[in-house]
Each structure stands twice: as structure tokens, then as C-alpha cells.
Amino acid sequence: MAEPYEKAQESALEPPFGSTGTVRLKVAVRALCDFTARRGDLDHRFTPSPTASEGIAGHELIAERRRAADAAFETEVALEGEYVDATGQVLCVSGRADGVDSTQGRVEEVKTHRGDLARMADNQRALHWAQLFVYGALLCRARGLERLTLSLVYLELGSGRETRLDETRTAVELEAIFKEHCARYMAWAKQEGLHREGRDAALRQLGFPFAAFRTGQRPLAEAVYKAASTSRGLLLQAPTGIGKTLGTLFPMLTAMPRQGLDRLFFLTMKTPGRRLALDALARLGDTLEPQGEAPALRVLELVAREKACEYPGTACHGDACPLASGFYDRLPAARHAAVERGRLDRAALREVALAHQVCPYYLGQELARWCDVVVGDVNHYFDVHALLHALTQAHDWRVGVLVDEAHNLIDRARGMYSAELDQRRLAGLRRQAPPALAKPLARLGRQWAALGDHEGDKKGDKKGDNQGNKAGGQSGRDVEYQVLSVPPGGMLRALGQAATAITDYLAEHPGEVDPALQEFLFEALAFTRLAEAFDDHSLFELTRSGRGRALLALRNLIPAPFLAPRFAASHSAVLFSATLSPGDYFRDLLGLPAQTPCLEVASPFAGEQLEVRIRRDISTRYAHRQASIEPIVATLAEQFQRAPGNYLAFFSSFAYLEAVVARFGEAHGEIPVWRQERGMDETARDAFLARFVAGGQGIGFAVLGGAFAEGIDLPGDRLIGAFIATLGLPPVGARQETLRERLEARFGRGFDYAYQYPGLNKVVQAAGRVIRTPEDRGVVVLMDDRFARPEVRALLPGWWRLP
Incomplete structure (x- = not known):
């Protein structure tokens, strides 16, 4: 493995330290002031920050106003200057001033906001002034000015009103x-420069932590x-059990110093994936020479705010939360202690944070700037407000991105770029809302009532038996599903007005924590912001299930337009999974460049390890399910009697599963069974898996695509077989057919992309639970005649010996 690594070219980027030992470091004005100017409390009250597009539009509006008044007014003025310390080390500071009026001797910094400016936190205002002062100093240097007027301009987006705060300072003061x-x-x-130099030196010597690679891992x-x-990017399909986590982290870490990578992000779909990555990084880190007392490689685990919060239900500001009070005053010491510790999983980060009485969640957000490897959920890079992507852009980082279980990214991304509003939630909110919000909520209610009366094409949704697959997730009643032909402009305007009113109210009453009001506000803000990017990759859905019972959804169907810029922002993005074929399907829907290679790593498993059988005489189509129950029960019993042990049986829905379990219990009550229930919590899921003991016997019944169809590891005789009574195809319905139509129009592969590929990927994932190591033996029984079709067989793993 060492040879191809040694042949790689060195990075063209200059290291922070030159041959003379002189440090030349660069920093943007915003980053400089972010680090040095914040003081006092955390304050995350309910002032909705403008979106990126709103901020850009606001800056352009100010620029137009200034140029209309004075054609010589300058905008986006590039400024740069150096600071040299007593030891001769150099810091290069650069940025762009929003506006310069040479005739008046004035520099402007423009900030957009919503609502009452008086509610802005003091530390936020201090940050804005610091940025303006630094721009002023750089402008005085560049143009030889002796005095300058500094104007902090706040633009309220709703009204277009400007508030200008002026100070005059001398060049000496600035x-x-x-x-x-x-x-x-x-x-x-300088400390960070030394760390980077030591980190890269250590990574150049990184060795594989085992004596040999597993088969397929090299x-x-x-x-x-x-x-x-x-x-470039890479789609990497590799079978379970060859060590993909370590096999991707090791080469990407080895590439970091040679390719000048600043950061590595390891992104997962579920918590167990983060744990595997942290364990692999700890093993790799143990092979590196430490930097004094600190590890050579800093690793951070990011977790969701609700999991890190020490005071649930408390607002994030100093008046309410003790860990927010004085946060920025205590942050420097906490930050220093954290980077000295280096390995910061959730528990270690919490320990450091509480020792310094700061919020663990926001300490983690800060440390994402200073850690070499960040392990987190895919949302942390791909979501609308993703921290890691924002930092990458702000600091112009070269980043490597590893995405585990990447076959799930299509559905996860669709969820990230979708939003939903419930009419019943609004009705409940109106009943209990304070009088100050009565009018905006009533206006929104009227828009709800009128919504869809004259828009779109109505489609009756086909009733299916999968939980949540009826339009809107309703059951037991007729559902009317409607795709709106144009965006609901009146509804969106009323929603934005209601969000502003709620924001104002919550800011004026910080001691009143109303979870329902807050939750509705967050939903409204998410909905309106996604609506700004509406195009043919998404649609507006209206689902009615009775009077006053409607859901309005902005549903993303094709996440590619949102994800493509995220991939483009990375130096290299590697997506890996046991099921990532066909490549075109993932490239098209994820927005990867057309030339992104899709590589399949040969399986270390042999065909004789897995007996594959196809029951061609069974149809699991919806119309045939009742007739399929008896032959499925007979197949399960026959296999169990032939080879007693632990099995998993997968079905397309809970209703189908329950029908088979009931009949199986009647016919073969002597065989132990356990089943997945709807809405199982973590404790119940653990209890389900605990039944699969070594040497045990019984059949666990589960839903394909659910918690037990992927991401679980039952090696040896803890699991010796799987039955799959479905092709995994989503049930036909109005929503799914709309998806098929959109995918057909865009890619010409509507049925494959909407039904067949995602369904068969679920089948392969479920079957992959059986063979986990080269020593395992087992059986997979595919129960549907369609598994015998050539186009379906072509999507099954090549190492399987199909009958």
C-alpha cells in the first residue's frame, strides 16, 4: 500500500512555515474579528437571520442607492494589509469593504436584519463594529488617509429602512x-500553524494499523x-465486512499533507456509523507521534443540539441558560483545553465544556473550525444551513469528504430540502396564541382555507397498506392529493408575515418559552426559505383528509441542484456503500459530475458461502398478497426445519408482516418468532436484536428498509438466513407517480429511478445482513417471481450464485 502513496505529488500550497522559520499566515477580516471581538453571552433569541439570497439582495439595494446618489461611490472594495509581530512573524489580513465614499472620507459596513434593531445582541453589534474598524484601518493604509468616518448601516429587509450609525476615527486610532x-x-x-506543520509531518508517516489488509480493503x-x-469524486461500492470505514479514512488521511487538505469530514447516516469512525480514528491516531501533550490529529464528533443540550427547554441566551451567560468570555480557555485534549467525542467534549461552564453544543460548533477531522451526520455538510459547508466556504478550505452508507443520501437529501405545514397545528396554535398574534395567524388561516381551490390538478391517491405511504400519512379515510400548478403566493406571504410577528413576540417576551410557538416558527422559516429556491426539482403538494385537515408540503424530488454545489466545494468527495449501483442513478440524483467514476470492489466472499433460492411460484404484488401468505409460511417453516437457527424475514409493510406472523403462529407455534413493531424506540430495537444470540433459534420479522434491514451486524450463527418477500418497490400512488413523471421528464428513466433501483437496493442491503465475514455461511430466499427476470437479476450482487 505504501508504494502508490509515495509516488503522489506534493501539494502546491505553501506551508505556513517557510525555510527560515518565518510564519506567514492569512486570515479574512470576518474570521479575524469572529475570533477576537466577541464578548459576553451567547444570545440566540428569535430574530430570523436573512437568507443568503436576501442578504445579497440587501447589499445590492444599498449599493444601487449609493450609486444613484453618487456615481463615484465604490462597492466591494478589496483591501489587504500585513501585521508583523515582535518576532518578525507576519499575518496577512484581507477582505472586501461593502462601500467607500472617497469624497466624504467614509467607509460602510452593511448588515441586513429583520425586525426591531434594538433587539440585536450586544456581542453581535460589537462584532460588526470590529469588522468596520479593521476595514477602516486597511483603507487608511491603502490610501494614506489621516481620518475616516465609519458607517455601520443596518437594512431592515421587510421595510427597506436604513439605520446608519457613524463614528469618526483617526488613522492612528484605527x-x-x-x-x-x-x-x-x-x-x-502561530499555535495553529505549528499544529498544522506537526500534523502533516505525522500524517506523512502514517502506517496502516494492522499487519495486513482484509481481502478487498487494499x-x-x-x-x-x-x-x-x-x-475528484468517487462512488465506491464495496461489500459489507471488508472494513470500509478504516479503508477510506486511512488513504484520505494519508492524502491530507500531500494534497494540502485542511479538513476531513466523515459523514454518517446513523449514530453507530459515527462510533465506528471514531474508533477507527483512535486506532489510526495511536500510530502517530503526539505533539507534546496533545495528539497530532484533532478529531471532533458533532452531535445534534437536542442531544448535547444540558438544559432542555431553555432558550439559548444568557438570561435563561447559565452555560450561555458569559460564554464568549470563557470560550478562549475552553477552546485551548479542548484542542490540547485533541480527541473530542461527545463525552469528552461535554467534559471539557462543563469544566469551563460553557455550552457543549456551541463549543463543538466553535471547535469545528480548529479540528482536523470532523465526524458528524450528513446534515452537517449537506443541509440548508450546514455548518461544515459554511465553514468550508468562509475559510476557503480544501476538504476531503467521506460519506458512509451513501445509498441513503438521496432520501436524506430529499428530506433536507423539503418542508411541511400542518393545518391542524395552525388551528391549535390559534386557539392558544397570545392576542398579539391573533391577526397574523388569522390571516394565515384564511389563506389555508382558500388554498388549492382553483390551482393544480387533483389526483386521488391510491390506497396502500404501507405505514405512511398514503398521501399525507393518513389512514382510514379518503385522501385528496393535489399538486399545485403554481406556488401558493398568498399563503407564502401570509406565512412570512406570521413568522415575523412570532419572532417579534418571542424576542419581546424572552422569559416565555412556548415550545409549540417556537416549533411552528422554525417550520415556517424553513418553508419560506425553501420556497425561494423552488423549481422543477420540487413541487407543492396539498393533501386533504377532511375539513380543516390539510398538509401543505414543499417536496423535493431531485436533490441534485442542492447537492451539486456541496460536492463542487470539496477537493474530493468519496461516497461508499454496499449498494451504489447503477452509477448513473446516483450521479443523476445526487448531482455528481457525469465523469464521476463508480468503482465496485470485488467481494471477499465466495458464492458457496451463500445459498440463494428464488420462489418463482410466489407473487408479493398487492393484489396477490392474501394468496401469498400460505406459501410464504410454508417456505419459512421448511427452511427452519431443514436448518434450525436464527433468521430474519422481511416484508414490504407492517400489515403484510402481521398477516404472515399471525398465520405462521397458527401453523407453527413451536417455532419462536419476534417482530418489529411500529414506532419502536431504541430500547425496543436493542431488545429485538438481543434475541439473535449465538446458537439461538427463531425467526425475526421485520419491514424492508426499516431499522433492521441495514446497519446491523449479526456475524456467525447469530444470523444464518434471510427471507425477502418483496422487491422493495414503493407502492403505486399519486405521490410516487408524480415522482416517476418528474424523473422520466428529467432523465428518461422514470420507472427505474422511482421504483426499481431504490427497491432492489433495499433488497441487497437486507440480504447483506447474512454474510458478514469470510467464515459465515447462510441462505437467502427471494420470494417473488420477478426475482427471476433478467433486468432484476442484473441488479443483484455479482458474487451471488443465482439459480
Whole structure:
């Protein structure tokens, strides 16, 4: 493995330290002030920040106003300057001033906001002034000015009203402020430069932590290293059990110093994936020479706010939460302690945070700037407000991205870029809302009542038996499903007005924590912001199930337009899973470049390890399910009697599963069975898996695509077989047919992309629970005549010996 790594070219980027030992570090004005100017409390009250597009539009509006008044007014003025400390080390500071009026001797910094400016937190205002002072110092240097007027301009987006705050400072005063910020940043920056130099030196010597690679693991690692070395993406299909986590982390870490990568993000779909990554990183980190007392590689685990919060239900500001009070005053010491510790999983980060009395969640957000490897959920890079993507852009990082279980990214991304509003929630909110919100909520209610009366094409949704597959998730009643032909403009305007009113109310009453009001606000903001990006990749759905019972959804169908910029922002993105074929399907829907290679790593498993049988005499189609129950029960019993042990049986829905379980119990009550229930919590899921003991006997019944169809590991005789009574195809309905039509129009592969490929991927994932190691033996019984079709067989793993 070492040979291809040693042949890689060195990075063209200059290291932070030159041959003379002189440090030349670069920082943007925003990042400099972010680090040095914040003081006091965390304050995350309910002031909705403008979207990126709103902020850009606001800046353009101010620029147009200024140019209309004075054609010589300058906008987006590039400024740069150096700070040299007492030891000769150099910090290069650069940025763009929003506006410069040379005739008036004035520089502007423009900030957009919503609502009452008086509610802005003091630390936020201090940050804005610091940025303006630094721009002023750089402008005085560049143009030889002796005095300058500094204007902090706030634009309220709803009204278009400007508030201008002016200060006049001399060049000497501004230079002193500039040097103070630089000096405070420089001490930390030099430490970071030394860490980066030591990290890269250690990674150049990184060795594989085992004596040998597993079968298939070496070509996997070589493919990842090649992708990183050529700055491109990769779809990597590799069977379960060959060590994909370690096999992707090792080559990407090896590439970091050679390709000048600043950060590595390991993104997972579920918590167990994060644990595997953290364990692999700990093993790899143990092979590196430490930097004094600190590890050479800093690793951070990011978790969701609700899991990290020490005071649930408490607002995130100093008046309400003790860990928010004085947060920025205690942050420097906490940050220093954290980077010295280096390995910061959830427990370690919490320990450091509480020792310094700061919020663990927001300490983690801060440390994402300073850790080499971040392990988190896919949302942390791909979501609308993803922290890791925002940091990548703000700091112009070169990043490597690894996405585990990437076959799930299509559905996860659709969820990230979709939003839903419930009419019943609004009705309940109106009944209990304070009087100040009565009018905006009533206006929104009237728009709800009128919604869809004259828009769109109505489609009756076919009733199916999968939980949640009826339009709107309703059951037991007729459902009317409607795709709106145009965006509901009146509804969106009323929703935005209601969100502003709720925001104002919550900010004016910070002691009143109303979870229902807050939750509705967050839903409204998410909905209106996604509506700004509406195009043919999404649709507006209206689902009615009775008077006053309607759901309005902005449903994303094709996440590619949202994800493509995220992939483009990375130096190399590697998506890996046991099921990532066909490549075109994933490239098209995820927005990967057309030239992104899709590599399949040969399986380390032999065909004789897995007996595959197809019951061609059984049809699991919806119309044939009642007739299929008896032959399925007979097949399960026959296999169990032939080879007693632990089995999993997968079905397309809970209703189908329950019908088979009931009949199986009547006919074969002597065979132990246990089943997946609707809405199982973590404790119940653990209890289900605990039944699969070594040497045990019985059949566990589960739903295909659910918690037990992927991501679980039952090696040896803990699981010796699986029955799959479905092709995994989504049930036909109005919503699914709309998806098929959109995919057909865009890619010409509507049925394959909407039904067949996602269904068969679920089948392969479920079957993959059986063979986990080269020593395992087992059986998979595919119960449906369609498994015998050539186009279906072509999508099953190549190492299977199909009958």
C-alpha cells in the first residue's frame, strides 16, 4: 500500500512555515474579528437571520442607492494589509469593504436584519463594529488617509429602512485597533500553524494499523487515495465486512499533507456509523507521534443540539441558560483545553465544556473550525444551513469528504430540502396564541382555507397498506392529493408575515418559552426559505383528509441542484456503500459530475458461502398478497426445519408482516418468532436484536428498509438466513407517480429511478445482513417471481450464485 502513496505529488500550497522559520499566515477580516471581538453571552433569541439570497439582495439595494446618489461611490472594495509581530512573524489580513465614499472620507459596513434593531445582541453589534474598524484601518493604509468616518448601516429587509450609525476615527486610532486584533489572533494562529506543520509531518508517516489488509480493503483504499490525489469524486461500492470505514479514512488521511487538505469530514447516516469512525480514528491516531501533550490529529464528533443540550427547554441566551451567560468570555480557555485534549467525542467534549461552564453544543460548533477531522451526520455538510459547508466556504478550505452508507443520501437529501405545514397545528396554535398574534395567524388561516381551490390538478391517491405511504400519512379515510400548478403566493406571504410577528413576540417576551410557538416558527422559516429556491426539482403538494385537515408540503424530488454545489466545494468527495449501483442513478440524483467514476470492489466472499433460492411460484404484488401468505409460511417453516437457527424475514409493510406472523403462529407455534413493531424506540430495537444470540433459534420479522434491514451486524450463527418477500418497490400512488413523471421528464428513466433501483437496493442491503465475514455461511430466499427476470437479476450482487 505504501508504494502508490509515495509516488503522489506534493501539494502546491505553501506551508505556513517557510525555510527560515518565518510564519506567514492569512486570515479574512470576518474570521479575524469572529475570533477576537466577541464578548459576553451567547444570545440566540428569535430574530430570523436573512437568507443568503436576501442578504445579497440587501447589499445590492444599498449599493444601487449609493450609486444613484453618487456615481463615484465604490462597492466591494478589496483591501489587504500585513501585521508583523515582535518576532518578525507576519499575518496577512484581507477582505472586501461593502462601500467607500472617497469624497466624504467614509467607509460602510452593511448588515441586513429583520425586525426591531434594538433587539440585536450586544456581542453581535460589537462584532460588526470590529469588522468596520479593521476595514477602516486597511483603507487608511491603502490610501494614506489621516481620518475616516465609519458607517455601520443596518437594512431592515421587510421595510427597506436604513439605520446608519457613524463614528469618526483617526488613522492612528484605527491602526491601534487593527494591531490589537492581530496581536490577539497571532498567538493562536502561530499555535495553529505549528499544529498544522506537526500534523502533516505525522500524517506523512502514517502506517496502516494492522499487519495486513482484509481481502478487498487494499483496492478500496487505493481507489480513495487516487480520488483524493486527482481532486475528484468517487462512488465506491464495496461489500459489507471488508472494513470500509478504516479503508477510506486511512488513504484520505494519508492524502491530507500531500494534497494540502485542511479538513476531513466523515459523514454518517446513523449514530453507530459515527462510533465506528471514531474508533477507527483512535486506532489510526495511536500510530502517530503526539505533539507534546496533545495528539497530532484533532478529531471532533458533532452531535445534534437536542442531544448535547444540558438544559432542555431553555432558550439559548444568557438570561435563561447559565452555560450561555458569559460564554464568549470563557470560550478562549475552553477552546485551548479542548484542542490540547485533541480527541473530542461527545463525552469528552461535554467534559471539557462543563469544566469551563460553557455550552457543549456551541463549543463543538466553535471547535469545528480548529479540528482536523470532523465526524458528524450528513446534515452537517449537506443541509440548508450546514455548518461544515459554511465553514468550508468562509475559510476557503480544501476538504476531503467521506460519506458512509451513501445509498441513503438521496432520501436524506430529499428530506433536507423539503418542508411541511400542518393545518391542524395552525388551528391549535390559534386557539392558544397570545392576542398579539391573533391577526397574523388569522390571516394565515384564511389563506389555508382558500388554498388549492382553483390551482393544480387533483389526483386521488391510491390506497396502500404501507405505514405512511398514503398521501399525507393518513389512514382510514379518503385522501385528496393535489399538486399545485403554481406556488401558493398568498399563503407564502401570509406565512412570512406570521413568522415575523412570532419572532417579534418571542424576542419581546424572552422569559416565555412556548415550545409549540417556537416549533411552528422554525417550520415556517424553513418553508419560506425553501420556497425561494423552488423549481422543477420540487413541487407543492396539498393533501386533504377532511375539513380543516390539510398538509401543505414543499417536496423535493431531485436533490441534485442542492447537492451539486456541496460536492463542487470539496477537493474530493468519496461516497461508499454496499449498494451504489447503477452509477448513473446516483450521479443523476445526487448531482455528481457525469465523469464521476463508480468503482465496485470485488467481494471477499465466495458464492458457496451463500445459498440463494428464488420462489418463482410466489407473487408479493398487492393484489396477490392474501394468496401469498400460505406459501410464504410454508417456505419459512421448511427452511427452519431443514436448518434450525436464527433468521430474519422481511416484508414490504407492517400489515403484510402481521398477516404472515399471525398465520405462521397458527401453523407453527413451536417455532419462536419476534417482530418489529411500529414506532419502536431504541430500547425496543436493542431488545429485538438481543434475541439473535449465538446458537439461538427463531425467526425475526421485520419491514424492508426499516431499522433492521441495514446497519446491523449479526456475524456467525447469530444470523444464518434471510427471507425477502418483496422487491422493495414503493407502492403505486399519486405521490410516487408524480415522482416517476418528474424523473422520466428529467432523465428518461422514470420507472427505474422511482421504483426499481431504490427497491432492489433495499433488497441487497437486507440480504447483506447474512454474510458478514469470510467464515459465515447462510441462505437467502427471494420470494417473488420477478426475482427471476433478467433486468432484476442484473441488479443483484455479482458474487451471488443465482439459480
